[in-house]
Amino acid sequence: xxxxxxxxxxxxxxxxxRLDAEQKSIDRSExxxxxxxxxxxxxxxxxxLKEKYGGEVTLVTMGPDRADEALRTGLAMGAxxxxxxxxxxxxxxxxxxxxxxxxxxxxxxxxxxxxxxxVATDDNTGQVGPALAELLGIPHISGxxxxxxxxxxxxxxxxxxxxxxxxxxxxxxxxVITAEKDLNAPRYPSLxxxxxxxxxxxxxxxxxxxxxxxxxxGLAGSKIQPMGMSLPPVREAGRIxxxxxxxxxxxxxxxxxxxxxxx
Amino acid sequence: xxxxxSDEQKMLKRTVRDFAEKEIKxxxxxxxxxxxxPIEILRRLGDMGIMGMxxxxxxxxxxxxxxxxxxxxxxxxxxxxxxxxAVSVHNSLGCDPIVKFGTEEQKKKWLPGLASGKKIGCxxxxxxxxxxxxxxxxxxxxxxxxxxxxxxxxxxxTNAAGADLSLVFVMTDKEKGYKGISGFLVPTDxxxxxxxxxEKKMGxxxxxxxxxxxxxxxIPKENLLGEEGDGFKIALxxxxxxxxxxxxxxxxxxxxxxxxxxxxxxxxxQFGKPISSFQAIQWMIADxxxxxxxxxxxxxxxxxxxxxxxxxxxxxxxxxxxxxxxxVNVSRDAVQIFGGYGYMREYPVERYYRDAKITExxxxxxxxxxxxxxxALLR
Numbered sequence: 172x173x174x175x176x177x178x179x180x181x182x183x184x185x186x187x188x189r190l191d192a193e194q195k196s197i198d199r200s201e202x203x204x205x206x207x208x209x210x211x212x213x214x215x216x217x218x219x220l221k222e223k224y225g226g227e228v229t230l231v232t233m234g235p236d237r238a239d240e241a242l243r244t245g246l247a248m249g250a251x252x253x254x255x256x257x258x259x260x261x262x263x264x265x266x267x268x269x270x271x272x273x274x275x276x277x278x279x280x281x282x283x284x285x286x287x288x289x290v291a292t293d294d295n296t297g298q299v300g301p302a303l304a305e306l307l308g309i310p311h312i313s314g315x316x317x318x319x320x321x322x323x324x325x326x327x328x329x330x331x332x333x334x335x336x337x338x339x340x341x342x343x344x345x346x347v348i349t350a351e352k353d354l355n356a357p358r359y360p361s362l363x364x365x366x367x368x369x370x371x372x373x374x375x376x377x378x379x380x381x382x383x384x385x386x387x388x389g390l391a392g393s394k395i396q397p398m399g400m401s402l403p404p405v406r407e408a409g410r411i412x413x414x415x416x417x418x419x420x421x422x423x424x425x426x427x428x429x430x431x432x433x434x
Numbered sequence: 435x436x437x438x439x440s441d442e443q444k445m446l447k448r449t450v451r452d453f454a455e456k457e458i459k460x461x462x463x464x465x466x467x468x469x470x471x472p473i474e475i476l477r478r479l480g481d482m483g484i485m486g487m488x489x490x491x492x493x494x495x496x497x498x499x500x501x502x503x504x505x506x507x508x509x510x511x512x513x514x515x516x517x518x519x520a521v522s523v524h525n526s527l528g529c530d531p532i533v534k535f536g537t538e539e540q541k542k543k544w545l546p547g548l549a550s551g552k553k554i555g556c557x558x559x560x561x562x563x564x565x566x567x568x569x570x571x572x573x574x575x576x577x578x579x580x581x582x583x584x585x586x587x588x589x590x591x592t593n594a595a596g597a598d599l600s601l602v603f604v605m606t607d608k609e610k611g612y613k614g615i616s617g618f619l620v621p622t623d624x625x626x627x628x629x630x631x632x633e634k635k636m637g638x639x640x641x642x643x644x645x646x647x648x649x650x651x652x653i654p655k656e657n658l659l660g661e662e663g664d665g666f667k668i669a670l671x672x673x674x675x676x677x678x679x680x681x682x683x684x685x686x687x688x689x690x691x692x693x694x695x696x697x698x699x700x701x702x703x704q705f706g707k708p709i710s711s712f713q714a715i716q717w718m719i720a721d722x723x724x725x726x727x728x729x730x731x732x733x734x735x736x737x738x739x740x741x742x743x744x745x746x747x748x749x750x751x752x753x754x755x756x757x758x759x760x761x762v763n764v765s766r767d768a769v770q771i772f773g774g775y776g777y778m779r780e781y782p783v784e785r786y787y788r789d790a791k792i793t794e795x796x797x798x799x800x801x802x803x804x805x806x807x808x809x810a811l812l813r
Contacts, residue, residue, distance in 0.1 A: 359453050362483030362496040365445045
C-alpha cells in the first residue's frame with residue numbers, strides 16, 4: 172500500500188509568539204519549530220496502515236529549508252521517504268496555492284491513500300486537505316477520529332465528530348483523510364529510527380521541477396492577501412477589594428454596575 | 435572544536451524531553467510519594483531504544499554514542515531522577531559489561547532482552563561491609579560440576595525491584611584478594627535467589643532499592659563473565675562508565691531545579707514585584723546556570739573521550755565529582771528561591787534537593803572520585 176502523508180512544520184505551540192515590525196507575520200527569529208501536532212496523528216495512521224498492509228509511507232511537505240527537520244522527525248518515527256518542496260517563490264502562498272503545489276508533487280507519485288492533519292496549528296485554516304482532494308479528483312473525509320482502511324475492498328471508513336454526536340462515513344480509496352487529534356497516540360521516534368532518519372531519501376523539488384509558473388505561486392499567485400496580524404489583548408491584572416465582606420460585596424456590586432457595566 | 439550537538443543528538447534530546455514532559459512528569463510526584471518503581475515507563479523507553487543505547491544493533495540495541503547516552507539520562511533526570519538512574523544503571527552497569535566482556539553466547543542470550551527493556555539489569559557489588567572498599571566483598575562462588583554455587587548478601591541494589599538479571603561480584607579465590615573476585619550473570623529466577631528488604635531512602639524514592647540475597651544459588655558455569663579473577667577489573671570498568679551516567683543524572687537534577695526556580699521567580703510577587711527583579715535572585719540564578727554549564731561540559735568531555743576509545747577514568751571521575759556537587763548546590767538554591775513553598779512537597783524543588791544528595795555517594799563517593807583523579811595525576 173502506498174501511503175502519502177502531507178505534513179507541515181509549525182512554530183512550537185509551547186512558546187510565546189511575537190509579531191514582526193510590519194505586523195503582517197510572526198517574528199520567526201526566536202522560534203522553535205515542531206511537526207504540526209495534527210500531522211503527527213496522520214503520520215501515525217500511515218505507519219499503522221503500513222504495519223497492516225505493507226508498502227511505503229512517503230511524507231510530503233512544502234516549506235523552507237528548515238522544514239527538513241520536521242521531515243526527519245517523521246522519518247525517525249518510521250516513514251520511508253520524503254518529498255520536500257522548497258522554493259523562495261512559494262513564500263506567502265495561500266491555502267489554495269499550497270494545495271495546488273502539493274497536488275502537483277503528488278500527481279507523479281503512486282498512492283492509495285493521502286493522510287493530512289485536520290488543521291495546522293499556525294494558520295488554523297483546515298483548508299489544504301479538502302482542497303487537495305478536490306484538485307486530485309478524489310473524495311475526502313475531514314477530522315477523522317477513527318479510521319479503518321480496507322485495502323482489498325478499496326474503501327476507507329472514518330468517524331467524524333459532529334454537533335451532538337458522531338458521523339460515520341465511507342469513501343472509495345484513493346481518498347484524502349484528515350486526522351483529528353484523538354485518531355491515535357502518535358509514537359515517539361526511537362533512537363534507532365533517529366539514527367536512520369538522516370540516510371532516508373528525501374526528494375527535493377522546486378516550483379520549476381513541478382512544472383509550475385513561479386508567478387502562479389507565493390504571495391503574487393495567491394487570492395488571499397494578508398492585511399495584518401494582531402496579538403490578543405494582554406489580560407489586565409485583577410483587582411482585590413479590601414475590607415469587611417459586606418462592604419466589599421457592596422463595592423463589588425457598584426463596580427460591576429458602574430465600571431464593568433455588566434449588571 | 436565543535437560545541438554543537440549532531441542533528442541526531444538534537445533530535446534525541448527533543449524526543450526524550452518530549453517523552454519526559456508528557457509521559458513522566460504528570461505522575462512523578464505520585465511515584466515518589468508511593469516509592470513505586472516505574473516499570474511501565476522503562477518498558478516504553480525500551481520501545482524507544484533507550485534501554486540498550488550502547489548495545490550493537492546486531493544484538494537488538496541502538497549502537498549509539500556515549501554523548502547521546504548522557505543526553506538521554508540528563509533529559510530524563512530533569513523531570514525524574516529516579517527514572518534516570520534506573521535507565522543509567524541498566525545501560526552502564528547492566529548491559530555494557532556484557533557487551534564488553536561477554537562471550538558471543540552470553541551476548542546472544544542476554545542482550546536482546548535487555549536492549550528491548552523487556553528485561554531489566556542490575557549490578558550487585560556493594561555488601562554491608564564492602565562499600566568504597568569494594569575489594570572487601572565476602573560473598574563467594576564455588577564450582578560444583580557444571581554449576582557455580584553463589585552465596586552472597588548484596589545491598590543498596592538499584593533496579594532490584596524490576597531486575598531479571600543481576601551481575602554479581604563475589605570471591606572465587608579469597609587467597610588472591612581483589613584478584614580473586616569474579617563476575618557472574620545471575621537471573622533472578624535462579625534457585626536460591628531472593629529479594630530482601632526494600633530500603634527507605636532520603637530521595638530517589640521511585641528508584642526502588644533493595645537487598646538481593648543468594649543462598650546456595652546455582653547457575654550454569656557458562657554464566658561466569660570473563661575469566662575467574664576478572665571481576666574487579668570488570669566492576670571498575672563498569673563504574674568508570676557508570677559515572678558518566680550518574681554525572682549526567684546530576685546535571686539533569688540541577689537543570690530541572692533551575693528551570694523550576696526561573697519560572698517561579700518570574701511569577702512570585704513580593705514587595706509588589708516579581709522576585710526575579712531582585713538582584714539577590716538574579717545572582718543566584720546566574721551562578722546556578724554557570725555551574726550547570728561547567729558540569730555539563732565535563733560530562734560531554736568524559737563521554738567524548740570514551741567515544742574516542744581513550745582512557746576516561748579521570749574525566750568520568752571529574753564529571754561526577756563536579757556535577758554531583760552542582761546538583762546539591764543548585765537544588766538547595768532552588769529551594770531557597772521558592773522560600774517556604776520550596777520546603778513543601780506540593781512543589782517539585784524539595785524533591786530535587788532530596789534526590790540530589792545520592793549523586794555524591796553512589797557509584798563512588800566524591801572522596802573516591804578525588805582518589806581516582808589524584809591517582810591519575812600523581813602516578
